[in-house]
Amino acid sequence: MDIFSKIAAGEIPSYKCAENEKFYAFLDINPVAKGHTLVIPRREVDYIFDMDDDELAEFEVFAKQVAVALKKAFPCKKVAQVVLGLEVPHAHIHLIPMNSEGDVDFRKEKLHLPNEEMQQIADKILAEFSK
Template identity: 45%
Template sequence: MASIFTKIINREIPGHIIAEDENYIAFLDIMPLVKGHVLVVPKQEVDYIFNLEPMVLSGLMTFAQKVAKAMDKTIKCTRIGVAVIGLEVPHVHVHLVPLKTMDDINFTRPKLKLEKEELAEIAEQIKKGF
């Protein structure tokens, strides 16, 4: 069965897409740790990051770097944090989290619940950084 991320990639369900190419996609996390929390995902559905082919893994990180630089230009934060947890959705994804403090990337904190309009506004803001 397709992961929720594959369903976003295939446009079967909506997502606030930030950037996309033939191999990767970046979209907002709909239950973010902080405003501007982005997920970067390979379009190839693989469950575990270290099972990716080396070129796909390096491409994922290069794509994530481009997204993070756009985020840096458009979101007020100290830097962009990176995390790969890999337990919650069986599809490789890299979390890019705008940081002001170390606690901003604490995954045990309650997630934010943002309205669709606010998510759309944040996505448009980040897109301006490209």
């Protein structure tokens, strides 16, 4: 079981932002912006395009719902969707509040937020998602 599967199963703590029976969203612990959220399928699949069409469509709709909640929790011009990363063999989408393209630069220094603030951010997104 990979690290993201363990997070979705509750075996590793995370800052939960949204979930349903098929997908899970949680804060990135190395965010490029406040509210930077990862969205994953609960099913272990390494490459997003290995998902069958129906599952991929459901995944995108769930990510959209999380993005809507994220934009309400952290007003911004848009929520960026980025699919990248080879470090974890589990499909995932990055959702990042942005007011400029520079807000989505993964090369810049990551934010280091205290646990309490991370929990407040996650709670704010989860509250919007749950409405």
